[in-house]
Amino acid sequence: MTQPLHIVVDHREPEKLKKRLVKLGMKVEEQQLDIADYIVSDKVACERKTGTDFITSLMDNRLFEQIDRLIETYEQPFLLLEDLSSAFERTEWKKRKKHVYGALTYIFLRRQVPVIPTSQMSETAIALNRIASWVQEDHDDPIIARKSPKARSLRDNQLFFLQGLHNTGLKKANILIDKFESPIEVLKAILDSNVLYTKTGNPKGVEGTFKNLEGFGPKYLLKNQELLLLSEKNSQ
Numbered sequence: 001m002t003q004p005l006h007i008v009v010d011h012r013e014p015e016k017l018k019k020r021l022v023k024l025g026m027k028v029e030e031q032q033l034d035i036a037d038y039i040v041s042d043k044v045a046c047e048r049k050t051g052t053d054f055i056t057s058l059m060d061n062r063l064f065e066q067i068d069r070l071i072e073t074y075e076q077p078f079l080l081l082e083d084l085s086s087a088f089e090r091t092e093w094k095k096r097k098k099h100v101y102g103a104l105t106y107i108f109l110r111r112q113v114p115v116i117p118t119s120q121m122s123e124t125a126i127a128l129n130r131i132a133s134w135v136q137e138d139h140d141d142p143i144i145a146r147k148s149p150k151a152r153s154l155r156d157n158q159l160f161f162l163q164g165l166h167n168t169g170l171k172k173a174n175i176l177i178d179k180f181e182s183p184i185e186v187l188k189a190i191l192d193s194n195v196l197y198t199k200t201g202n203p204k205g206v207e208g209t210f211k212n213l214e215g216f217g218p219k220y221l222l223k224n225q226e227l228l229l230l231s232e233k234n235s236q
Contacts, residue, residue: 004025004026004027005025005026005027005129005132005133005136005137006026006027006029006132006136007021007026007027007028007029007038007039007040007128007132008029008030008031008033008038008039009021009028009029009030009031009037009038010030010031010032010033010036010037010038011030011031011032011033013037013038013048014121016121017121017124017125018030020121020122020125021125021128021129023125024125024126024129025129026128026129026132035069035070035073035074036070036073036074036077037080038080038128040128040131040132040135040136041135041136043074043075043076043135044074044075044076044077044078044131044135045070045073045074045076045077046070046077046078046079046080046116046128047066047067047070047077047079047080048079048080048082048124049079049080049081049082050082050083050086051081051082051083051084051085051086051087051088051089052086052087052089054081054084054087054100054103055087055090055093055100058099058100058103063103064106064107064111067079067107067111067113068111068160070113071111071113077113078113078114078115078116078131079107079113079114079115079116080116080118080124080127080128081104081115081116081117081118082117082118082119082120082121082123082124083118083119083120084100084117087100088100110163110169155177158173158177158182158183159173159174159177161183162176162177162183162186165190165224165227166220166223166224166227167220167223168224172215172216175213175215175216179213180209187228189208189209189210190210190221190224190225190228191225191228191229192208192209193206193207193208193209193210193211193221194206194207194208195207195218195221195222196218203217203218203219203222204218205217205218206218206221
């Protein structure tokens, strides 16, 4: 006999959604979860947010902390975004759509967490059911509710800091730390390096400590010098 699809759900999630999952034939196990709202396997888990939840967590700085904890704990985290339009019901947020989509872009491109949109709770239940089907029917991964991970190491925090630079993902941040040893030395190197130009005024290369660093060309240097120098001016 085929085993029913299994999902671990945080006990604070809506009862209506839990009932929809049961109606879809799933075995729902309620727990008090430290990380994630729904756990589909040992590797796959998600945060679920309505549009209004998304705005609230963005305003009080919980959003990116929750995303980072998901990344640290599960190999395949994702964000379930339900009824995004509700985020813009308040007049002040109708004018701030750029901030909302900017946050979503950051989560997807910089943190590399997929965002799955649904328009209502019934669709959220279907999405969770289909994800569980893909994961559990083809694999035999256990479902484990993990506790908060240990505090990040110094290097982890340094890498996180450097990923705030323009066009700097985890791979580039590692290269920078390996070469310059600390974030402050990276910033000094960016400011101390120069861009070389052709006679027609086009950037052609880099002079200084970034000269032979592959993947960090004139455009990278100019954008980050602009970022750092503007920050300097604004602080004066």
